[in-house]
C-alpha cells in the first residue's frame with residue numbers, strides 16, 4: 001500500500017507514495033525544509049483520519065507549531081481534533097507535563113541544570129516513549145526530529161552504529177510509516193540511519209550564482225522505481241512544493 005504524503009509533486013516521484021509501515025530518512029542542512037516536509041506529511045494523513053505523531057528531540061514543539069501555522073495545513077485544528085500530536089522527548093528529566101492549550105503538547109524547553117538532565121535520551125528511552133504513544137493513540141504516521149540528537153549517547157562509534165540499527169529495526173515493528181529527520185553536514189558521507197532505512201530523501205539548500213537554491217532528491221527507495229533527479233523546491237501557502245528538474 002502506498003501512503004500519500006500529499007506534498008505537491010512528491011508522490012509522483014515515488015510511484016504514488018511511501019510504502020506503508022517502513023522507515024524513511026529525510027536528510028538536509030539547516031533550513032532546507034525538513035520540518036516543513038514532515039509536518040505536511042503528517043497533516044495530510046491527519047486530514048484523512050490517520051493519527052500523526054511528531055517527536056521533537058531538539059526544539060520545542062510550540063516553535064514548530066507556530067512556524068507551521070503560517071501555512072494552510074490546519075495544524076491547530078488537527079491538533080485539537082487529536083489527529084496530530086506533538087511530543088517533546090528532549091533532554092529533560094520531566095516531560096510528562098501537558099499544557100492547557102492541548103493535552104498532547106508538552107511544554108517549552110526548560111534549561112537543564114544538572115549533567116543528567118542535559119544528557120541526550122538514549123535510543124531505548126526514545127523508543128519506549130514512542131511505542132507508548134503509538135499504542136495509546138493508534139499512531140499511523142510518525143516523524144522523529146531529529147535522529148542526529150539520539151546518536152551521541154556514547155562516544156564509541158561501533159556502539160553508536162549498533163544502537164542506531166537496533167533502534168531502526170524496532171521502529172519497523174511499530175506498524176507506523178516513519179520518517180526520521182537527520183541533519184546533513186557532509187553529503188558525501190552516508191550515515192548509519194541512511195543505510196538502515198528503506199528510503200532516503202535529500203533536501204538541498206545551497207547558493208548557486210548568488211541565488212539560494214532549494215532542491216529535493218530521492219537517493220534510495222527500496223521496492224520503488226523512483227525519480228533520481230534533483231528537483232526544484234518551492235514554498236507556497238501549503239508548505240513545500242516539488243517542481244521540475246533543477247536547471
Ligand SMILES: Nc1ncnc2c1ncn2[C@@H]1O[C@H](COP(=O)(O)OP(=O)(O)OP(=O)(O)O)[C@@H](O)[C@H]1O
Nearest residue numbers: 028029030031032033034035036037067070235236
Ligand atoms: N513562507 C515561506 N516562503 C519561503 N520560504 C520559507 C517560508 N517559510 C519558511 N521558509 C524557509 O523555510 C526554512 C525553514 O524550513 P524548515 O524549518 O522546514 O527547515 P529545516 O530543514 O527543518 O530546518 P532546521 O534544520 O533548522 O530544523 C526557513 O529557513 C526559510 O528559509
Ligand SMILES: [Mg+2]
Nearest residue numbers: 034035036145
Ligand atoms: Mg527542522
